[in-house]
Amino acid sequence: MSGYFLYHSIGTFPGKNRAMSEALTRFSEVWSAEDDGQWPAALAARQTFIEHWERCIGAAPGTLTTAENVTAALFSLIGSLPPSYLKGRRILVAADCFPSLHFLLAKLAERFDFQLDTVPLRPGEAYVRDEDFMAHWDKSVGLALLTWVTSTTSHRCDVAALAQHGRQMGSLVGVDITQGVGIAPFQVSDDTSFVVSSSLKWLCGTSGAGIIHVNPRILQECEPEFRGWFSQTNPFSWGLDDFEYAPDARRFDHGTPAILASAASLPGLQFVESTGIDTLRSHNLKLVRRIIDHAQTSEWRIVSPLDDDRRGGSLMIRMGDHVDVQSIVSHLRDRKLFCDARGQIIRLSPGIVTTEADVDLLCQGIQELSA
Numbered sequence: 626m627s628g629y630f631l632y633h634s635i636g637t638f639p640g641k642n643r644a645m646s647e648a649l650t651r652f653s654e655v656w657s658a659e660d661d662g663q664w665p666a667a668l669a670a671r672q673t674f675i676e677h678w679e680r681c682i683g684a685a686p687g688t689l690t691t692a693e694n695v696t697a698a699l700f701s702l703i704g705s706l707p708p709s710y711l712k713g714r715r716i717l718v719a720a721d722c723f724p725s726l727h728f729l730l731a732k733l734a735e736r737f738d739f740q741l742d743t744v745p746l747r748p749g750e751a752y753v754r755d756e757d758f759m760a761h762w763d764k765s766v767g768l769a770l771l772t773w774v775t776s777t778t779s780h781r782c783d784v785a786a787l788a789q790h791g792r793q794m795g796s797l798v799g800v801d802i803t804q805g806v807g808i809a810p811f812q813v814s815d816d817t818s819f820v821v822s823s824s825l826k827w828l829c830g831t832s833g834a835g836i837i838h839v840n841p842r843i844l845q846e847c848e849p850e851f852r853g854w855f856s857q858t859n860p861f862s863w864g865l866d867d868f869e870y871a872p873d874a875r876r877f878d879h880g881t882p883a884i885l886a887s888a889a890s891l892p893g894l895q896f897v898e899s900t901g902i903d904t905l906r907s908h909n910l911k912l913v914r915r916i917i918d919h920a921q922t923s924e925w926r927i928v929s930p931l932d933d934d935r936r937g938g939s940l941m942i943r944m945g946d947h948v949d950v951q952s953i954v955s956h957l958r959d960r961k962l963f964c965d966a967r968g969q970i971i972r973l974s975p976g977i978v979t980t981e982a983d984v985d986l987l988c989q990g991i992q993e994l995s996a
């Protein structure tokens with residue numbers, strides 16, 4: 626018996642080991658067969674992964690492709706934009722965005738001649754409020770990068786309202802959906818210019834299985850500088866002066882695609898699709914509300930939004946400065962209760978394999994160990 630609260634890191638589902646083993650065995654059989662069937666089968670598996678993702682977020686066929694990770698997807702996108710979107714303009718991002726993306730943008734600012742504008746947290750607050758983000762957003766913003774659900778507090782921003790504002794400001798709007806997809810409903814809209822994500826959290830896939838979706842309205846304008854033979858409709862068009870971008874999201878491909886992560890992630894995507902986000906969400910909500918009840922009776926400081934509609938699937942709790950949080954996490958591990966911490970904040974993400982009894986044991990553990 627163990628209690629799993631790490632869906633913000635790696636998602637899981639009943640039977641994951643077996644389903645993944647079967648998928649990887651199928652892949653190994655095809656890949657090691659001494660015939661010429663490897664690539665057709667491998668590319669078909671990758672295409673199935675892409676189509677699952679398109680259905681998952683309501684993206685039109687041909688608007689989504691794979692990326693190694695979210696950072697790489699954003700890098701590819703930035704390098705694809707016509708200069709008018711970025712040159713001399715601002716990229717707006719919140720202070721609680723995923724740091725990796727901020728690291729990337731801070732480095733790219735000089736070469737692409739944009740100013741990186743980071744909307745700060747209010748003193749004493751743990752997430753950037755939508756209203757503060759909007760207050761910083763005027764017509765000088767060429768691109769705003771929204772973190773749909775944050776990894777530090779599980780704050781869920783109102784993408785529809787922010788993206789509509791973005792349209793009025795003439796800005797591109799990108800959304801990082803990594804922490805929310807698979808546990809809360811998300812559909813692309815005409816106001817979102819692109820979406821980036823990985824598959825390994827609530828979608829229960831593996832690392833290496835990132836994606837990028839680009840709105841068909843801007844897709845044709847995008848000319849990724851990170852390009853290669855697979856960016857073409859026909860990868861075997863090898864005339865050195867005949868390069869032509871594919872008309873769809875394949876233009877964001879470059880070298881030989883990494884297939885293995887797509888194949889290994891398919892069971893997770895299939896599980897989420899067949900179970901349904903509503904079912905997964907209602908189980909998660911029941912458990913998160915139970916943690917909230919424990920936290921409120923224990924007077925722990927919840928730093929996640931209390932409004933269910935403004936929160937992803939996690940609940941974050943800030944422990945007092947005197948508490949040795951790493952030691953709590955480690956003692957909980959000894960009891961086979963798995964969570965993690967960032968600084969003084971404990972991150973708790975219960976999913977479909979987590980039970981109410983696990984929540985009670987975990988909360989009693991935190992109570993006892995922090996006393």
Ligand SMILES: Cc1ncc(COP(=O)(O)O)c(C=O)c1O
Binds near residue numbers: 695696722723801835
């Ligand atoms: C909000 C968010 N974005 C992105 C990532 C991951 O980015 P990358 O795939 O580049 O490692 C994470 C990982 O925890 C995340 O929480």
